[in-house]
Amino acid sequence: MNNEIRIKNGIVFDPTNGIEGKVGDIFIKDGKIVSKVSESAQVIDAKGMAVMPGGVDIHCHITGPKVNLARKLMPEDHRLDPHFKTPNTQSGSGGIVPSTFATGYRYATLGYTTAMEAAVPPLTARHALEEMYDTPIIDNGFYVLLANNLFLQSLIAEGRNEEFKEAVAWWLNATKAYTVKLVNPGGDEPWKGHKNLNVKDIDDKSKVVDLSPRKVIESFIDAVHELGLPHPPHIHCNNLGHSGNYDTTIETMKTAGDRRLHVAHIQFNSYAGELGKSPKSASKEITDYVNDHENITCDVGQVMFGKAMFMTADAPLTYLLRGYKKEKWVNADTECESGCGILPFDYQGMVYTHALQWAIGLEIFLLSKDPWRIVLSTDHPNGGSFQNYPMVMKLLMDYEFRKEAMKHLNQKAMNSTILGELKREYTLNEICIITRAGPAKCLGLKDKGHLGVGADADITIYDMLDDKEEMFNAPRYVMKAGQLLIANHEFISDYTDKKVLRVAPEYDRDIEKVIKPFFDDFYSVQFANYPIDDEYLHGTGVVIETKKKKSIHENK
Amino acid sequence: MKGQLILIPGRSSKQGVGLNKGKLKEEYIRVTNTLELSAEDALENGLETADIVKISNHVGETEVQVKVLKEGKLPVGYAFIPYGPPSSNLFDGETCGTGMPASKGMTIDIKFIKKGVKKKTKLPPKTAIG
Amino acid sequence: MSVASKNDKIVNEKIVENATCTFCGCCCDDITLTVDMDKKVITKAKDACVLGKSWFLNHVIEDKPIARIAGKEVPLDDAIDEAANILMEAKFPILYGMSDTICEAQRHCAPIMDDCGGTIDTTTSVCHGPSGMAFQGVGEPTMTLGEVKNRADFVMYWGGNPAEAHPRHFARYAVTPEGMYTPNGKDDRTVVIVDIRHTKTAGVADIFLQLTPGKDFELLWMLRAACKGFEIPEDCKEICGVDKEVVEDLFQKMKNCTYGVIFFGMGLTMTRGRHFNSGALMALATDLNEFTHFVAKPARGHGNVTGADNVVSWQTGYPFGVNFSRGHPRFNPGEFTTVDTLSRKEADAALIIASDPVANFPKPAIDHITSDKCKLISIDTKNTPTSEAAHVSIQTSTYGINTGGTVYRMDDVPISLRPAFDSPFPSDLEVLTKLRKKVNELSKKANRPYSTKKYM
Structure with a gap:
């Protein structure tokens, strides 16, 4: 069978390789981009259409135990948004937390072909991998929650740095993760063990071990740097969601020094004002710091109005938010490792705080100077569904549309921001960077996010439309690893040969002897049954090389 | 009330063990055919361990063997039976919109049929299970 | 009847360590199996409970059509x-x-x-279908079983009989194990059993509440009301069969523990009220988070x-x-x-x-x-x-x-x-x-x- 494709005369956007909207051809063979194909290659006429690499979502919550709890929690939401079966694809349920099949197909219909699950407890990582196998089309990887791991904390507290590093490497291997995720470091123990308390500050010592969140963060940045993971620690900072938290965020970034750090959904950590009172925007303070420090990357976590679902390892925050409406709420503690809170939510344009959050996210996008280090995300489903991405793109690309939108929102909030004064409009090339080239680079994925020879042939072709939301909502063609899946907006085939991206840093096997006694005492599963074997990758695992880098721009 | 009880079917470890041996085997059948009664109810109805009784309700009827429990193990007026084919004969298919039949707490009539033979209800010798 | 007599010498023996028993929802993963590979039978299942042993040891390859x-x-x-x-x-x-x-x-x-x-x-x-429905309605604070082992100082079983249905639940996860903050095992825990029958499970209880059958919801709702500051009613005993003082004492214990957990069984889901019962229990666990850390978990069967x-x-x-x-x-x-x-x-x-x-x-x-x-x-x-x-x-x-x-x-x-x-x-x-x-x-x-x- 001929597996060659030639995309002819498209307007190519490939920022990684310096191509910005130039008409040209792209050649595909055996799932990769090549320099030429034979005469018999299938031809796709892309005249007048934008050709881009497939989208890369650096931060979303789409597979794993907490996602599935949230799915189970929302029958009323699924019912409103059925996902129909087609001759080529399976049925599913949509809504704010879609079923796995629907998740894969819906990402594809936005032109996204890679999505990273941002928070999985090690103990239940098998579950995340199992769901990934049932999430069609898109490549996945996940970040493993380690910051509140009691054993690792004890190594930090005792200053056993070398063993700590080895143990982190062991955990990454045992769970098949992509990088380390830090969520509200130090916050689990006061929550679970001290009647629902929380840490208040990055230098607040946890009640159990004599350890500040800052020390935990620093240790992980050190270890991950030493291990040379392609993506640095991915952090959900302390005090997320609280007024006045921008200070904590800047302190967190400072802790990194000149080593790399990815700050997740930074919008939720860019609030000025007094704790317990209404927030104000601190987008300026935050973007100033990010702009000046090449070692920092972040994704925005844009809030979009309508349904959302809090789904986070930051359990105390979720419980605090539950207090407003006393909505149905899930808390799920994972022994020795993590907490989790789930709460359905609704962002409303007329509510001061929600409107302000929306504005702060956009301000961060518009004030940041290096599009390569700021990634589009809604922290799906925490700030809203990933299905809002095309709308976010339109907001960024269209000043008039933004102004119009602001008229319908809480005016007190709008008046307290500088959003109306920011006239910047993102270009198509910049959109291509913040949704594809940039996140791929932040993740250290050399074969994704670009269209150079050797790249994975994950390609999206959009009709050039004036309404950018419409444009990005319905690509005319979507291709995954060289297989044409969507043609003329319809699924023409299913694709299940998706990949799981992970790292496998080397470690000293003797570390298992240090870890095992803790397991025997405090875990409820056997140490031998804890590491996940390769079968769970179904032959789809791709190991991404580990190598130290100080900024994503290094070796440019 | 004489002749009437409330039936609580449930799991028991003997039923679980029997199930592993095979549902078509004697042990499982015997275990799931045993109706446990409080001493008070047994006295009131003139029943003793090993008696064969007919229990019935609006759904169906089944014959089971009685086992009288020590005082305080079961509230007066209630009978217990491990899940199995006999208890199924009395379950109503109505689930009140839940999918779950009301499988605990159904009113049944109980009627003496005949004296039965006392069988060993002990588990088989230890070697079989450990 | 045993499949393999103990005295038979096993020529081709295999040991499987850390095997998991799938008979009940405990899924104990610490079983050591001794297998006679010639006869294709498991001869020993070390650490398995009575149900687990019968699950493993009775497994034979039968001669029957596929x-x-x-x-x-x-x-x-x-x-x-x-x-x-x-x-x-x-x-x-x-x-x-x-x-x-x-x-x-x-x-x-x-x-x-x-x-x-x-x-x-x-x-x-x-x-536990009704519990699934209740979950959709009210959510649930919950946990992995290791948290119970490490932290729980208040453990309650409601409408279930783990001693017979999940025999190792007590020893492995919830009652006797010595955990991180429960170094003295059972001595560090208050164990409460609520049931209508005095089952084998009731034997481990520090407090046993024998409830009037079908009155689970009533007792749960009284405890919920107590969370909101209401008094336990005078006619508590007539309503649900338990003395007012006992319920008051129970509520204080729930409120004042450090990490509380309720496991619940089909005694709630199969009786009158079904998902309302499970929902009331999950809501109670949620309410108790106003005072302390509290979780709940249905004890699943298969x-x-x-x-x-x-x-x-x-x-x-x-x-x-x-x-x-x-x-x-x-x-x-x-x-x-x-x-x-x-x-x-x-x-x-x-x-x-x-x-x-x-x-x-x-x-x-x-x-x-x-x-x-x-x-x-x-x-x-x-x-x-x-x-x-x-x-x-x-x-x-x-x-x-x-x-x-x-x-x-x-x-x-x-x-x-x-x-x-x-x-x-x-x-x-x-x-x-x-x-x-x-x-x-x-x-x-x-x-x-x-x-x-x-x-x-």
Whole structure:
């Protein structure tokens, strides 16, 4: 069978390789981009259409135990948004937390072909991998929650740095993760063990071990740097969601020094004002710091109005938010490792705080100077569904549309921001960077996010439309690893040969002897049954090389 | 009330063990055919361990063997039976919109049929299970 | 009767360490199996409980046909073709069971029903289905079992009998283990049992509350009211059979503990009130978080019923009782749950996987499923009343003994199985993979719009 494709005369956007909207051809063979194909290659006429690499979502919550709890929690939401079966694809349920099949197909219909699950407890990582196998089309990887791991904390507290590093490497291997995720470091123990308390500050010592969140963060940045993971620690900072938290965020970034750090959904950590009172925007303070420090990357976590679902390892925050409406709420503690809170939510344009959050996210996008280090995300489903991405793109690309939108929102909030004064409009090339080239680079994925020879042939072709939301909502063609899946907006085939991206840093096997006694005492599963074997990758695992880098721009 | 009880079917470890041996085997059948009664109810109805009784309700009827429990193990007026084919004969298919039949707490009539033979209800010798 | 006498010398012995017992939802993964590879039997199951031992030691490779149609032995592929045809031609095909097989096999079930426009339901619907419904309504604070071992100083069992249904629950997870903040085991815990019967479980209780049958909701609601500052009513004893002072004392203990947990059983879900009972309990656990850290957890029964819940949820968005006749999943307990589809005589074909409705279902449902109005297909590891009544009957190997794969413990922790010896019978995974492929082919060939399903 001929597996060659030639995309002819498209307007190519490939920022990684310096191509910005130039008409040209792209050649595909055996799932990769090549320099030429034979005469018999299938031809796709892309005249007048934008050709881009497939989208890369650096931060979303789409597979794993907490996602599935949230799915189970929302029958009323699924019912409103059925996902129909087609001759080529399976049925599913949509809504704010879609079923796995629907998740894969819906990402594809936005032109996204890679999505990273941002928070999985090690103990239940098998579950995340199992769901990934049932999430069609898109490549996945996940970040493993380690910051509140009691054993690792004890190594930090005792200053056993070398063993700590080895143990982190062991955990990454045992769970098949992509990088380390830090969520509200130090916050689990006061929550679970001290009647629902929380840490208040990055230098607040946890009640159990004599350890500040800052020390935990620093240790992980050190270890991950030493291990040379392609993506640095991915952090959900302390005090997320609280007024006045921008200070904590800047302190967190400072802790990194000149080593790399990815700050997740930074919008939720860019609030000025007094704790317990209404927030104000601190987008300026935050973007100033990010702009000046090449070692920092972040994704925005844009809030979009309508349904959302809090789904986070930051359990105390979720419980605090539950207090407003006393909505149905899930808390799920994972022994020795993590907490989790789930709460359905609704962002409303007329509510001061929600409107302000929306504005702060956009301000961060518009004030940041290096599009390569700021990634589009809604922290799906925490700030809203990933299905809002095309709308976010339109907001960024269209000043008039933004102004119009602001008229319908809480005016007190709008008046307290500088959003109306920011006239910047993102270009198509910049959109291509913040949704594809940039996140791929932040993740250290050399074969994704670009269209150079050797790249994975994950390609999206959009009709050039004036309404950018419409444009990005319905690509005319979507291709995954060289297989044409969507043609003329319809699924023409299913694709299940998706990949799981992970790292496998080397470690000293003797570390298992240090870890095992803790397991025997405090875990409820056997140490031998804890590491996940390769079968769970179904032959789809791709190991991404580990190598130290100080900024994503290094070796440019 | 004489002749009437409330039936609580449930799991028991003997039923679980029997199930592993095979549902078509004697042990499982015997275990799931045993109706446990409080001493008070047994006295009131003139029943003793090993008696064969007919229990019935609006759904169906089944014959089971009685086992009288020590005082305080079961509230007066209630009978217990491990899940199995006999208890199924009395379950109503109505689930009140839940999918779950009301499988605990159904009113049944109980009627003496005949004296039965006392069988060993002990588990088989230890070697079989450990 | 023992399969292998103790004195037989085993020539070809294999030891399997850290094996998982899949009999109940505890999924204990610390069992050491001794296997006689020549005779294909497990001779020892160290650390297993009475149920686990009987699960492992009674497993024998029986001499019986792999596949039968109408009682006659046939090649496996013929049985799969027949099953696929039945499902595709049926107007209202249903799939039920799934709790005693691995997730990898469960994953094929919803797609099969998606392709033939049928209904999928798991044994959850007659177990903790009402708790699943309650969860959708009120949510649930919950935990993995290791948290209970490490932290819980208040442990309550409500309407369940773990001493008989989950024998190692006490020792391994909840009552006696010495954990991080519970170094003295049971001495560091207050153990409360609420039940209508004085079961074996009641024996471990520091406090035993013998409740008037059917009054669970009343007691739960009193405790909820207490959380909101209301007094326990004077006539508490008349309402639920427990003294006012006992309930007051209980409430103080719940409020003042450091980490409280309630496990609940089918004593709540199967009695009057069903999902309202489970919902009241989950809401109570939520309310108690105003004072302290409090969690709750249904004590799930079969080895992998929790896996079935998870798989069906991630594939369809709903945990059980899901219908595909309109081309997308719809959830409606009472309408698409198996007791109902059978009792109302709607289903005209039933694929039963690893469960035994003919032995356990209400009589009206059994009458229909065994009648000629409903073509019955059974995939099971053992001969059961269901497999014997089935038109197409396929015997498979046993998970955790003959095949590996994933099961979910009652607390949603996934565990990989370590099989002891292989079996001449195909695995559920193999059979369902083939069946899914066949059904998919037929569905592509039929290419019918979903609205033609007569039921709609």
